[in-house]
Amino acid sequence: MIVLFTDFGLAGPYTGQVKAVLHRTAPGVPVIDLFADLPPGKPRPAAYLLAAYGVWFPPGTVVLAVVDPGVGGTRAPLMVEADGRWYVGPDNGLFELVMRRADRARSWEIAWRPETMSASFHGRDLFAPVAGRLACGDMPAGLARSSEGGRYPDWPDDLAEIAYIDRYGNAMTGLRAALLPHSARLAVAGRMLARARTFSDAAEGEAFWYENSNGLAEIAVNAGRADIVLGLTVGTPVSVLKAAG
Amino acid sequence: MIVLFTDFGLAGPYTGQVKAVLHRTAPGVPVIDLFADLPPGKPRPAAYLLAAYGVWFPPGTVVLAVVDPGVGGTRAPLMVEADGRWYVGPDNGLFELVMRRADRARSWEIAWRPETMSASFHGRDLFAPVAGRLACGDMPAGLARSSEGGRYPDWPDDLAEIAYIDRYGNAMTGLRAALLPHSARLAVAGRMLARARTFSDAAEGEAFWYENSNGLAEIAVNAGRADIVLGLTVGTPVSVLKAAG
Amino acid sequence: MIVLFTDFGLAGPYTGQVKAVLHRTAPGVPVIDLFADLPPGKPRPAAYLLAAYGVWFPPGTVVLAVVDPGVGGTRAPLMVEADGRWYVGPDNGLFELVMRRADRARSWEIAWRPETMSASFHGRDLFAPVAGRLACGDMPAGLARSSEGGRYPDWPDDLAEIAYIDRYGNAMTGLRAALLPHSARLAVAGRMLARARTFSDAAEGEAFWYENSNGLAEIAVNAGRADIVLGLTVGTPVSVLKAAG
Numbered sequence: 001m002i003v004l005f006t007d008f009g010l011a012g013p014y015t016g017q018v019k020a021v022l023h024r025t026a027p028g029v030p031v032i033d034l035f036a037d038l039p040p041g042k043p044r045p046a047a048y049l050l051a052a053y054g055v056w057f058p059p060g061t062v063v064l065a066v067v068d069p070g071v072g073g074t075r076a077p078l079m080v081e082a083d084g085r086w087y088v089g090p091d092n093g094l095f096e097l098v099m100r101r102a103d104r105a106r107s108w109e110i111a112w113r114p115e116t117m118s119a120s121f122h123g124r125d126l127f128a129p130v131a132g133r134l135a136c137g138d139m140p141a142g143l144a145r146s147s148e149g150g151r152y153p154d155w156p157d158d159l160a161e162i163a164y165i166d167r168y169g170n171a172m173t174g175l176r177a178a179l180l181p182h183s184a185r186l187a188v189a190g191r192m193l194a195r196a197r198t199f200s201d202a203a204e205g206e207a208f209w210y211e212n213s214n215g216l217a218e219i220a221v222n223a224g225r226a227d228i229v230l231g232l233t234v235g236t237p238v239s240v241l242k243a244a245g
Numbered sequence: 246m247i248v249l250f251t252d253f254g255l256a257g258p259y260t261g262q263v264k265a266v267l268h269r270t271a272p273g274v275p276v277i278d279l280f281a282d283l284p285p286g287k288p289r290p291a292a293y294l295l296a297a298y299g300v301w302f303p304p305g306t307v308v309l310a311v312v313d314p315g316v317g318g319t320r321a322p323l324m325v326e327a328d329g330r331w332y333v334g335p336d337n338g339l340f341e342l343v344m345r346r347a348d349r350a351r352s353w354e355i356a357w358r359p360e361t362m363s364a365s366f367h368g369r370d371l372f373a374p375v376a377g378r379l380a381c382g383d384m385p386a387g388l389a390r391s392s393e394g395g396r397y398p399d400w401p402d403d404l405a406e407i408a409y410i411d412r413y414g415n416a417m418t419g420l421r422a423a424l425l426p427h428s429a430r431l432a433v434a435g436r437m438l439a440r441a442r443t444f445s446d447a448a449e450g451e452a453f454w455y456e457n458s459n460g461l462a463e464i465a466v467n468a469g470r471a472d473i474v475l476g477l478t479v480g481t482p483v484s485v486l487k488a489a490g
Numbered sequence: 491m492i493v494l495f496t497d498f499g500l501a502g503p504y505t506g507q508v509k510a511v512l513h514r515t516a517p518g519v520p521v522i523d524l525f526a527d528l529p530p531g532k533p534r535p536a537a538y539l540l541a542a543y544g545v546w547f548p549p550g551t552v553v554l555a556v557v558d559p560g561v562g563g564t565r566a567p568l569m570v571e572a573d574g575r576w577y578v579g580p581d582n583g584l585f586e587l588v589m590r591r592a593d594r595a596r597s598w599e600i601a602w603r604p605e606t607m608s609a610s611f612h613g614r615d616l617f618a619p620v621a622g623r624l625a626c627g628d629m630p631a632g633l634a635r636s637s638e639g640g641r642y643p644d645w646p647d648d649l650a651e652i653a654y655i656d657r658y659g660n661a662m663t664g665l666r667a668a669l670l671p672h673s674a675r676l677a678v679a680g681r682m683l684a685r686a687r688t689f690s691d692a693a694e695g696e697a698f699w700y701e702n703s704n705g706l707a708e709i710a711v712n713a714g715r716a717d718i719v720l721g722l723t724v725g726t727p728v729s730v731l732k733a734a735g
Contacts, residue, residue, distance in 0.1 A: 009657035010256050011500050011527035013543055020522050032265050037256035040658050053258055072688030119688035121703035167254035168285050198317030198364035213366035255501050277510050282501035412499035413530050443562030443609035458611035
């Protein structure tokens with residue numbers, strides 16, 4: 001299975017062309033759109049989402065991950081293998097948390113190049129053919145990197161910010177809920193939010209946080225849009241308040 | 246064929262995870278996105294759309310229908326068989342009109358549970374595996390319900406409201422056009438609209454109603470957006486004015 | 491391969507129904523969403539996008555192209571064969587540039603009709619079955635047209651307007667970059683823009699134009715949205731300023 005994790009959008013021309021390349025490179029391999037609406041050009045929040053959502057897929061999955069504001073510049077193209085899953089995309093921090101949390105991770109700078117490559121769409125011209133070949137068990141030429149190479153040591157283990165706002169207005173943070181005390185409250189946009197198990201445990205119109213279905217702390221309002229009610233946007237800082245012992 | 250009828254959106258993480266589950270449960274069965282942008286959290290208008298659009302698909306189709314504001318609460322999960330089509334989703338009225346209009350309908354409360362189930366994403370964890378199994382001809386464990394059980398008798402046979410606004414700004418009602426007199430006018434947002442056969446029969450900029458391609462009365466403006474021109478939104482009431490005889 | 495090029499949107503009911511028909515007519519043939527968010531009801535800019543993006547696909551591809559404000563009226567339904575690719579859709583100029591630029595093009599008015607056809611959704615009822623049959627090598631009945639018939643001679647060879655705005659706010663023109671002098675500047679919305687190779691060659695916040703990955707001149711802002719920064723919309727005129735020799 002090939003999983004797409006991008007900021008390309010589905011309706012415009014980018015995801016379609018990527019899928020056409022995948023279909024020709026890896027015929028018959030199913031392609032799943034995981035995220036196509038990542039915050040455009042922001043690899044840092046995307047890295048925390050990738051670490052939370054990528055591991056939901058079974059080993060053997062190839063994740064084509066492209067949030068690439070530096071396309072055409074000097075950032076390297078990468079292949080990463082982490083706990084049996086493959087990740088393909090730009091070296092801009094997108095794979096930092098996947099690698100940091102994996103039991104075992106290796107990475108290669110992609111040395112293979114297509115015959116023709118546009119300056120602005122490496123997702124189609126470089127990363128998709130590589131992902132397709134990996135899905136077929138055929139690893140393109142690459143230069144192994146030391147396990148410490150290219151990492152972003154200053155990025156935190158969990159991101160205390162809003163990383164994504166979904167169609168319902170729910171705001172995902174980059175915090176793993178399992179690492180927070182059960183009674184922790186989240187402070188965001190001047191409000192203090194208690195934990196709930198799920199939507200139906202909160203009163204209508206009430207804001208709360210909960211562990212979402214992929215393990216992230218997420219801020220929501222029962223029967224409302226948290227982004228509008230609380231004034232949240234990608235990048236809004238969140239802080240964790242641990243209850244007095 | 247498995248048909249998705251949800252308020253999940255396509256670009257975010259929800260539809261993709263559902264499709265990954267369907268692919269593993271029912272490999273090779275085509276999955277069609279019918280609606281992914283149903284009005285979020287509103288099963289009532291969705292029920293009228295489902296009754297109009299579900300029957301367009303051939304018998305044997307499995308419809309995974311999830312508009313589920315009560316996820317994690319006490320509403321039951323359902324399997325419905327109506328005139329040879331299967332429907333899987335929450336018991337919140339979503340299947341009321343499908344069942345009411347069917348020649349023959351049966352329903353079961355789903356008794357099967359997955360090993361692990363999130364509190365907030367039953368679409369992925371419960372409904373998708375059930376839909377996948379049904380598409381393979383394997384019915385999960387369920388408790389048959391009496392034909393009257395769990396119905397919503399106070400919901401009207403047709404919904405005299407705007408139920409959905411499409412990408413062009415056309416506004417679908419929950420009214421079956423075939424049940425309206427040919428000369429009926431629709432009153433909506435202070436305007437009185439006559440029937441047209443299709444867009445090209447109306448003058449440019451003119452508002453009208455017509456029978457859409459799935460049999461619903463739909464309000465449109467030729468070369469314009471009816472939602473903006475008339476000020477329509479999901480829930481705006483509509484009334485039918487029958488011409489004097 | 492069948493490629494969809496429409497203004498239908500992906501999330502609403504239109505693309506899904508078209509795909510269901512394609513699946514039944516041409517089982518196993520992959521269907522790619524190229525554009526689903528073309529400017530609604532505007533075949534003219536779409537014609538320049540189709541000419542730029544259609545040729546990226548290999549010969550043998552069938553493109554189902556529907557931007558059809560005149561549905562239900564008198565415009566004819568067309569099949570076009572141009573340099574080995576097939577195009578199916580309404581005769582409203584959408585195929586004008588594909589045919590004009592092709593080495594060899596033929597067109598037929600589709601004579602075949604389905605048993606039942608809605609007045610408003612020929613994409614599903616007429617064009618999709620025809621595209622599916624063509625993808626299977628089975629040409630429906632049609633009336634050959636003279637090579638000059640039905641053309642739009644007053645449409646320019648390149649469109650000096652914004653034809654599409656993508657998810658990043660980049661604004662594609664209908665101008666082929668390869669036909670512009672390398673030092674050409676584009677004047678748009680009161681601004682004069684120089685050419686850059688790609689995003690990373692421009693300073694942050696700087697507006698520029700570049701040859702996009704399908705050969706069109708595209709206006710962008712590094713790390714910003716050109717549509718908002720420059721005030722661009724579909725239809726905004728662009729003019730080419732050739733540097734003094």
